[in-house]
Amino acid sequence: MFELSEEQKVIQKSIHQFAKKELAPQASHWDASEEFPWESVRKMAEVGLIGLRLPAVYGGSGADLITCGVAFEEVARFDHNCAIILCGSNITGRILLYASEKLKSTLMPEIAKGRYIMAFGATEPDAGSDIRAIRAIAKLQKDAYIVSGEKSMVTFAGVAHGYVVLVKTEMEGVEGISSIFIEGDRPGIDIQRLQGFGWRASQWGNVAFNDVKVPVENLIGEKNNALSILKGTVQEQRALTGLIALGTAREALEEAVKYAKIRKVFGKPLGKFEGIQFRLAEDHTSLEAARLLCYQALSLIEKKADEASVWAAMANLIGGETAYKVVNNAMDVYGGLGYSREFPFERRLRDVKAMQIANATLKIEIGQGLFGKEFLPYT
Ligand SMILES: Cc1cc2nc3c(=O)[nH]c(=O)nc-3n(C[C@H](O)[C@H](O)[C@H](O)COP(=O)(O)OP(=O)(O)OC[C@H]3O[C@@H](n4cnc5c(N)ncnc54)[C@H](O)[C@@H]3O)c2cc1C
Missing domain, CATH: 1.20.140.10 (Butyryl-CoA Dehydrogenase, subunit A, domain 3)
Incomplete structure (x- = not known):
C-alpha cells in the first residue's frame, strides 16, 4: 500500500503552511497582471523548493521523486503557476546533468537559488505531437554550432535565461535528434509573447533562433541521442x-x-x-x-x-x-x-x-x- 513516510508527511505539512501563507495571497495578482512571479520564486528558493530535486553537490537538496510530488502538489493547491515553475527548475534544470561539468557547476547552483530560469523548446510550428518532424537545425561550423529554427509555445520564453532546445544535428531529415543548451543572451534570438488561456504568469511564447552561434560544448549528452537522454x-x-x-x-x-x-x-x-x-x-x-x-x-x-x-x-x-x-x-x-x-x-x-x-x-x-x-x- 502506498503511504508517505513520516519525514514526507512533515515536509507536506510545512510546505502546505508555507504556500498558503506566502504564495496564495498573490496568486490571483500574478495571473491577472500576467507578470512572472519573481517575488514568489525568491520565497520558494529561500525554503529550498526551487532546487528541491537538483543534486546537493550543485546547490540543490537532492530530494526523491515522491517528496517532489508532495511538494509540487501542495504548492499547486495555492498557486498553480508557482508549481509549474518548480517543475521547470527541478526537472528541466536536471537535464543539465547530462551537460558539460562547466555548465552543470555554473548554472545549477544559480537555478537552485531561483536566479536562473530554464526553458525547454521542443514544439515547432510544424511539429507538436509528432516531435520527430522538427526542423530546427544545428550545423557544425569549425568549433561552434549555428542554430536556426523556431520553437513555439515555450513556457517561460519571456523570462528564460537559457533554453534546452531539440535540434537536428546533421541535416534535415536525419533520424536522430540532439539537445543543445543555448544561453538566452546570444545574438540572434527573438521572442514573441503568446497570450494564454491559463498559465498566464508563465511568460509563454515563441522563440526564434536566427543563426545563433553556440559552442560545441553546449551539446547535451551524445549527438543524435536526445530522445533517449x-x-x-x-x-x-x-x-x-x-x-x-x-x-x-x-x-x-x-x-x-x-x-x-x-x-x-x-x-x-x-x-x-x-x-x-x-x-x-x-x-x-x-x-x-x-x-x-x-x-x-x-x-x-x-x-x-x-x-x-x-x-x-x-x-x-x-x-x-x-x-x-x-x-x-x-x-x-x-x-x-x-x-x-x-x-x-x-x-x-x-x-x-x-x-x-x-x-x-x-x-x-x-x-x-x-x-x-x-x-x-x-x-
Ligand atoms: C500551456 C502550454 C505550455 C507548453 N509549453 C511548452 C514548452 O515549454 N515547450 C514545448 O516545446 N512545447 C510546449 N507546449 C506545446 C505542447 O507540447 C504542444 O501543444 C503539444 O505537443 C501538442 O502539439 P500541437 O499543439 O502542435 O498540436 P498538434 O500536434 O498539431 O495536434 C492538434 C490536435 O490533434 C490531435 N492529434 C495529434 N496527432 C493525432 C493522432 N495521431 N491521432 C489523433 N489525434 C491527434 C492532438 O491531440 C491535438 O488535439 C506547451 C503547450 C501548452 C498548451
Whole structure:
C-alpha cells in the first residue's frame, strides 16, 4: 500500500503552511497582471523548493521523486503557476546533468537559488505531437554550432535565461535528434509573447533562433541521442504535472465541500441534497484514485522500471482529465459566484486545462506502450 513516510508527511505539512501563507495571497495578482512571479520564486528558493530535486553537490537538496510530488502538489493547491515553475527548475534544470561539468557547476547552483530560469523548446510550428518532424537545425561550423529554427509555445520564453532546445544535428531529415543548451543572451534570438488561456504568469511564447552561434560544448549528452537522454525527464515531468493539476483540484474540492455546508438553498445547506453530495463524493474518489496512480508512476520512474513510461503518460492523462472535471464541478457548487473573478475557480479551470492540451497525444503513447507496435503511426 502506498503511504508517505513520516519525514514526507512533515515536509507536506510545512510546505502546505508555507504556500498558503506566502504564495496564495498573490496568486490571483500574478495571473491577472500576467507578470512572472519573481517575488514568489525568491520565497520558494529561500525554503529550498526551487532546487528541491537538483543534486546537493550543485546547490540543490537532492530530494526523491515522491517528496517532489508532495511538494509540487501542495504548492499547486495555492498557486498553480508557482508549481509549474518548480517543475521547470527541478526537472528541466536536471537535464543539465547530462551537460558539460562547466555548465552543470555554473548554472545549477544559480537555478537552485531561483536566479536562473530554464526553458525547454521542443514544439515547432510544424511539429507538436509528432516531435520527430522538427526542423530546427544545428550545423557544425569549425568549433561552434549555428542554430536556426523556431520553437513555439515555450513556457517561460519571456523570462528564460537559457533554453534546452531539440535540434537536428546533421541535416534535415536525419533520424536522430540532439539537445543543445543555448544561453538566452546570444545574438540572434527573438521572442514573441503568446497570450494564454491559463498559465498566464508563465511568460509563454515563441522563440526564434536566427543563426545563433553556440559552442560545441553546449551539446547535451551524445549527438543524435536526445530522445533517449530525455526519456527520464519526460516521465518525471508527466507524472509531476499530473500531480500539480490534482493539487489545484484538491484545493477547489475542499473549498466546495466547505461551501456546501454553509450555503443554504430551499431552507437547507447545499450538502444535504444528494445531487451535490454524490458529486462531491465521486470527485473525491476520482481525485484520490488519480493521485495514487501518479505516485505509483513516480515510484516506477524512481526504480527505472520498464513500465514507467506508460505509467507516467497515464498519470498525466488522468491528472489533467480528473483535475478539469473536479475544478469544473467545484465551480458549479459555488453557483454564479464560482464564475466570478472574485473567486479562484475560473483561474484554476484555465490553469488545469493546459494539461489536457499540452500533452495532447498521450493516449497514442499509452496505446502503443500497452498494446504493441501495431499501434505505432510511423511504421
Ligand atoms: C500551456 C502550454 C505550455 C507548453 N509549453 C511548452 C514548452 O515549454 N515547450 C514545448 O516545446 N512545447 C510546449 N507546449 C506545446 C505542447 O507540447 C504542444 O501543444 C503539444 O505537443 C501538442 O502539439 P500541437 O499543439 O502542435 O498540436 P498538434 O500536434 O498539431 O495536434 C492538434 C490536435 O490533434 C490531435 N492529434 C495529434 N496527432 C493525432 C493522432 N495521431 N491521432 C489523433 N489525434 C491527434 C492532438 O491531440 C491535438 O488535439 C506547451 C503547450 C501548452 C498548451
